[in-house]
Amino acid sequence: MSDQNIGKPVPRKEGRAKVTGAARYVDDLAVPGMLYGVTVRSHVARGRISEIIFGDRIPWDEFTVVTARDIPGANAVALILNDQPYLADRIVNHAEEPILLLAHEDKYLLEEARRAVRVEIEPLPAVFSIEDSLAKKEIVWGEDNVFKSFLVEKGNVDEVWDSPGLVVVEGVYATGAQEQLYIETNGVIATASREEGVVVQGSMQCPYYVHKALVKLFDLPEDKVRVIQTETGGGFGGKEEYPSMIAGHAALLAWKSGRPVKMIYDRAEDMTATTKRHPSRTRHRTAVTRAGQLLGMEIDFVIDGGAYATLSAVVLSRGTIHAAGPYNCPNVRIRSRAVATNAPPHGAFRGFGAPQSIFALERHLDKVAAAVGLAPEELRRRNFISRGETTATGQVIREEVDMGALLDRAFELSDYHAKRERFSRENVGNKIKRGIGFASFMHGAGFTGSGEKYLQSVVGCEATAEGRVRVLAASTEIGQGTNTIFAQIAADALGLDYERVEVVRPDTASVPNSGPTVASRTCMIVGKLVESAALQLKQTLAGAGLLQEPYTAEEFERACREYIEKNGALKSFSQYRQPEGVEWDDEHYRGDAYGAYAWAVYVAEVSVDTLTYEARVEDFVAVQEVGRVIHPVLAAGQIEGGVAQGVGWTLYESVVWAGGRMANGQMTNYIIPTSADIPPIRVHFFENPYAGGPAGAKGIGELPMDGPAPAILNAVEHATGVRFDSVPLTPEAIMEALEGEAVKA
């Protein structure tokens, strides 16, 4: 293995296509004879469909109309519990639930037609909050509104509360929904027929999820369904499960019409109808000694899953495992539940439950520190986990971990201590209050628990007679740099130039299933498979006596040519195997929850304007240990992008709900940060190579979403002296807290 590409800022593989406008996203493609498709949706949150009325003045005989009755296979989006229908038949469980599909070649007339369909629905009582769902105000799912619950137990937390000399600190924390707001909306193009099967191309993170869903929807053999990822304009989790829905809809219209069908959501539909980050509510009860040692943590974590189970069970799982953070506490109980409401299903979004539970913990620890009279960093220093100690699930940390060093570096880069002191002094009498705060946290890479073992991901490597290497994987490039890092990893494994390696476009007809592009797994888990598949390719050539190290590119090329002439093709495949000693007990939720964690300390500096109650992040420092950095520019870009989304979630992005539907489903009214709102973000990496990752790399994609919210709110508390325990923290909320009763309506 060479080291000529990894760690270097090689040019992004598809960079040129993206800066010249040549990159083709799904809406840029047109297929001859293509129709356009749209969805008619429910306008009530829960009810019984009584009648569908097709209005006058529309030439309905020209339209393809699909209802639940037209579905050839199972009317359920195959995921975990398969409870979500593709098209509601008699009952709707959320506003925006799909009921009927229309296709026509004239997209303007199609809109006119969509408006002309009237669906009569008799409303049923609905549930819109975690509290009402838990109180079973109405049973809207299963027997008790609970999709999934977990219990994590370490030590015996019940015994600690009565110990003498303890301080017990309680708190309740809440987070709101967040729209992924990838700039490219969901979209697909489908062709389908009984003879040819179903082909879907589109914007997505997980081609094999879509494949599995279409196989069930059409009741077709696997080889009659083909899914191709087109260039994808961002995902962030929002294109993890939803593409299975829109792909199914377009394919149903194509199946019935016999024509290709393009379906592209406009922004309003994408925002109101597709998934968002799960809202959450977390209760903490913590026992701490006067010296600041954590003795017991009892955590109750609840997320709002919306109307169907979708991915809530696994979002809950990750949130649960991260709920106790990077601390060594002997007694922990985490009880968690994902509950049903009549909102559109909430889904995957960068961090996947962890940002919610980490927000609660890191806000809570500032409160705990205050209760025992310690500085927030001092409380954490006294409890940071280190090698040989165990997490809440009982996972023994085997790698070297030095959270204290991350904290030191973050404080040094942010000038934390000096600013903390100066702001406290200067805030008196200033209209602009300033504050600084931080959060320390970790994020596990790869699927939780036994997930990777069940996935059994496969990656292929193929060499051509010209000595070019192609990586075959279903892992998608969605902006995070998959194409580039896979090429770097394969090139270094083979000792070749980066330009010699290309990553094949994910197409289920030609790439193996390397698993979904989620869970910070692409670099660490799939990248490792890329590395081993590439190494195997080399071994094959060596084994055939065609190649000896060291070799030149020309020698490699000659070896490939000779091998291919003799054997036809040169391919290797590598399948995931759980590393030795990794144990996970699914039943008791104990053991090695993740192969590796990235560790981090983030510092936020804020200002709060007491005239307008607007809080702004003025400076941000992100320090993390991520194993090995494969590509310094892409890695920093991941961190900065995640921090920006975190800033948005914390201060700007407020989903306004009205009767279970998003009332501000427009970019004008759901505001994400602009270039004028993001502070300078300074990123620093500590490198500590992890044996299980390619060249030592761990996952980093989700990590940066975890830290900003608690760091910012801790800073706001420093600035204002007021404790805020929920996000988004809007100026309206700050006004209410600062002015209290003084405000007249």
Added chain:
Amino acid sequence: MRAYLPAYELVVTRTLEDALALLRDEPGAWRPLAGGTDLMVLLEAGRLEHRKFFSVRQLAELRGIEESDGHVTIGALTTYTEVQRSRVLAREFPMLVRAAGETGGVAIQNRGTLGGNIANASPAADSPPALLAYGAEVELVSSRGSRWVAYADFHTGYKQTLMQPDELIARVRLPRPREGARHFYRKVGTRRAQAISKVCFAGLAELDGGVVREVRIALGSVAPVVLRCRRTEALLRGRRLDAESAGAALEEIAKEIAPIDDVRSTARYRARVARNLLAEFLAPPF
């Protein structure tokens, strides 16, 4: 695109005279489209109810910024970008320039026009509070002739104006403020750019030895129309500006505005911020 596009019409008239003839011949049938920054948004959402439009963007007669002794006159088609590039506006009407710079991003500022902003009559628009505080007058033209109206009288209700169906906004005239006047403009929109305001405040005050000679106060997003706070002004005019008069003004403005809860903010927030901004405007040192 949710509109049924074939149902819409947009004609391009060559001259102002042609445009006015169109308005005269079929009163109410045709409406102007300038930069499109409001109407095209409604079109996309399928909410543009009116169908027949004529483009005014190409009408040279409605462009340009002119200075005279007592006034600066701004053509209705002046874009926000042109407002920001004008030296005389930067020197004498900083609130208007600031409002233009805080309206949308660069691409919006290049298309959006002052006349369009007025005609659209949104209570959340950014320039109108500044225009009100500067005591603007608006020239309405029709084939019958032209008339000047006080901008403070222009908006008669939510999205309603005193324009006749055959009239077009031609120009805006601003009296030049006295040197040394206080200009205070603040748009509050949560994020720094590309925001729709939750509250927008514009105030102009001219003092003589601590006594308020003239004051004009306007607020956006706190009422069905962009609001000129005449009662608060009246209370201050002729009085010494001190804690007592400022306190009275704060009480008065709370009664004068009528903010609501909507998807962008709350009535309580808007009321409180309006009060804070007035307090800031009236605060020493003068």
Added chain:
Amino acid sequence: MKRGDVSETPGEANETRLDAGRARGSADEERPGADAARGKVSVRCIVNGEAVVLHAYPLARLLDVLREELRLTGTKEGCGEGECGACSVILDGELVNSCLVPVAQVLGAEIKTVEGVADGERLHAVQQAMIECGGAQCGICTPGMVLAALSLLERNPRPTEADIREGLAGNLCRCTGYMKIFDAVVKAVASSQ
């Protein structure tokens, strides 16, 4: 009920040349919402240096016409309401959101899209810097961002960081957190001096 064919084909019968002064087409009373319906119009303009004639309904968005008529798909739709800037193009030297420009208003105009930025195979300094600095991640905002940066540098060849932040504030990016885009603009400035 039979739908009329006006909406379907850019047929000569339904077209009116805009440069004739006023655009009027024939109404088709049978079509939905036909009360004010008119046909398509032809609009002459220059796109990326080439004279073209666009055929579209007069209120059609320049965005759609560029993408569908000219197949210039580098211009993207992100929001349809002038909020995100993904559809930015340069119209007569000024940055605009092409989703807000009705095609009838580009008569005689000069339009530059992202496809017209590079000089053949040679990338513009802004494009090159966007690749090198990591300013493009998913790439969907990139064409608009490139044009916004270009337009900024045209007016202000040596922008401060505040100028860059302000100049790009109408172009939303959800991937990068903007830092790498700022780096790219700074680098493009340096490399063109």
